[in-house]
Amino acid sequence: MALSSHVQELRKKHQTLNDEVKEAHRSPSVDALRIAELKKQKLRLKEEIERLSR
Template sequence: MSLESHLAELKRKHGELEREIDDAKLHPSVDELDVAQLKRRKLAIKDEMEKLKSAVTRH
């Protein structure tokens, strides 16, 4: 998998998590722990994207 396609896949997953978080917030019965877990996953993906972008700019 090329770096560009890997970044594109991470962006896609990041967007999916964003939508999932937004949808979860619309339901009053949502478990806040579930939302927190989604947010942690989203942040981990964002961190990975930033590391990859940083690695590209250094080379």
């Protein structure tokens, strides 16, 4: 897999997680631990994207 396509795939995953976090905030049934885990995953992806984009 080419680096650019890998980065693009990571960006898609990041956006998907972003959407999940937004939806979780709107839903009172989602607990804070789940939201925190989604945010951690999102941050890890962001850091990986930044590292690969240099």
